[in-house]
Amino acid sequence: MTTSTGPEPLLTVRDLGMTFPAPRQGMRRTAGIKAVDGVSFDVRPGETLGLVGESGCGKSTTGRMLVRLLDPTAGQVDFQGNDITRLSQRALRPLRSKMQIIFQDPFASLNPRQPVRQIISAPLRAQGLAAGEIGREVRELIQLVGLAPEHLDRYPHQFSGGQAQRIGIARALATRPALVVADEPVSALDVSIQAQIVGLMERLQRELGVAYVFIAHDLAVVKHLSHRVAVMYLGRIVEIGEKAEVYANPAHPYTKALLSAVPLPDPAAERARERIVLLGDPPSPANPPSGCTFHPRCPKAQEICRSEPPLLTIAGPGQRQVACHFPES
Ligand SMILES: Nc1ncnc2c1ncn2[C@@H]1O[C@H](COP(=O)(O)OP(=O)(O)OP(=O)(O)O)[C@@H](O)[C@H]1O
Ligand code: SF4
Ligand SMILES: [Mg+2]
Incomplete structure (x- = not known):
């Protein structure tokens, strides 16, 4: 089943799964932790797919499998027509430069002992570019992310969080990737800075055609x-x-609840906004509820929800897919 129409997908993810071994409980080992279970979607060239959910729902595990930082225990990831889950590390090497990842904490992913020039040029050196060419590229990259060439000689601790994330973005884009997985790239930043980084990523997408x-x-x-x-x-x-479609007419009760927390730009609509507060925390993937795993927290749950897991099926325009026995129409 595909999740998109239009140009050939850049990335096709099918039935992706990751089961971590469960910790031992005394002498016995319980069933594994299904962190990701049967995830399928496509990403088209140059588009952004937002991947959203509460803490622990498997977003980072999915993101890491997309760029093969983690080997899935099930399913397949086709990137530019290659099933990267089955490639050897050697065969994967030429593709690595075309898929990059950015993390939440920019400082943790920048070597504190290296000046920015060295950090940004590392992927270019790995590609075997000549020194003069690397110098030109690095100057262009630092300006592309809104910093200045004089910043190239500074060290990560001399930057703010927002600037450090710009450096992380410059490094990720150095090899002109077709795909960047951005794992909560703005969550650690002040709200005003978040908007700047999101704006920067959007502009870079328009200029470079990268998919996120x-x-x-x-x-x-x-x-x-x-x-x-x-x-x-x-x-x-x-x-x-x-x-x-999803923001105007959320079809799954969980999407509806998440969306009810989003402030609305129109003051009258914002005053009328009704918050749906979900009961309790998400259950542990080590011991998921039966049937629809959302049923213990779902305001619409019925008897069938406790026993029958709903399948992700097309419900609504634009190839919308929903996994719920009683989706909103
Ligand atoms: N290496 C691991 N070993 C065992 N369990 C793991 C491992 N990595 C992640 N998990 C578990 O897998 C589940 C999904 O984790 P993941 O980090 O992908 O979630 P997330 O959606 O990114 O959460 P957050 O929003 O907090 O970053 C969690 O229950 C987590 O505890
Ligand atoms: S299947 Fe049932 S419990 Fe699950 S989201 Fe739909 S209504 Fe709620
Ligand atoms: Mg995460």
Whole structure:
């Protein structure tokens, strides 16, 4: 089943799964932790797919499998027509430069002992570019992310969080990737800085044609820059579709609850906004509820929800897919 129409997908993810070994409990080992379970979606060239869900729902595990930083225990990831889950590390090497990842904490991913010039040029040196060419590229990259060439001789601790994330973005884009997985790239930043980084990523997408899988906790962060959004709950996608459709008419009760937390720009609508507060925390993937795993927290749950897991099926325009026995129409 595909999740998009239009040009050939850049990335095709099918039935992706990651089961971590469960910790031992005394002498016995319980069943594994299904962090990601049967996840399928496409990403088109140059688009942004927002991937959203509460803490622990499997977003980072999915993101890491997309760029093969983690080997899935099930399923397949086709990138530019290659199933990267089955390639040897050697065969994977030429593709690595075409898929990059950015993390939440910019400082943790920048070597504190290296000046920025060295950090940004590392992927170019790995590609075997000549010194003069690397120098030109690095100066262009630092300006592309809104910093100045004099910043190249400074060290990471001399930058603010927002500037450090710009450096992380410059490094990720150095090899002109077709795909960047951005794992909560703005969650650690002040709200005003978040908007600047999101704006920068959008501009770079327009200029370079890069596709993003943009991971965030809440739907507010991905609203502006996503073309499509996927909502995850306990390792599964429960709703995926075109951004405008999902935000205007959320079909899954979980999406509806997440969306009710997003402030509205129109003051009258904002005053009338009704918050849906979900009961309790998400259950552990080590011991998921039966049937629809959302049923213990779902305001619409019925008897069937406790026993029958709902399948992700097309429900609504724009190839919208929803996993719910009683989706909103
Ligand atoms: N290496 C690991 N071993 C065992 N369990 C793991 C491992 N990595 C992640 N998990 C578990 O897998 C589940 C999904 O984790 P993941 O980090 O992908 O979630 P997330 O959606 O990115 O959460 P957050 O929003 O907090 O970053 C969690 O229950 C987590 O505890
Ligand atoms: S299947 Fe049932 S419990 Fe699950 S989201 Fe739909 S209504 Fe709620
Ligand atoms: Mg995470």
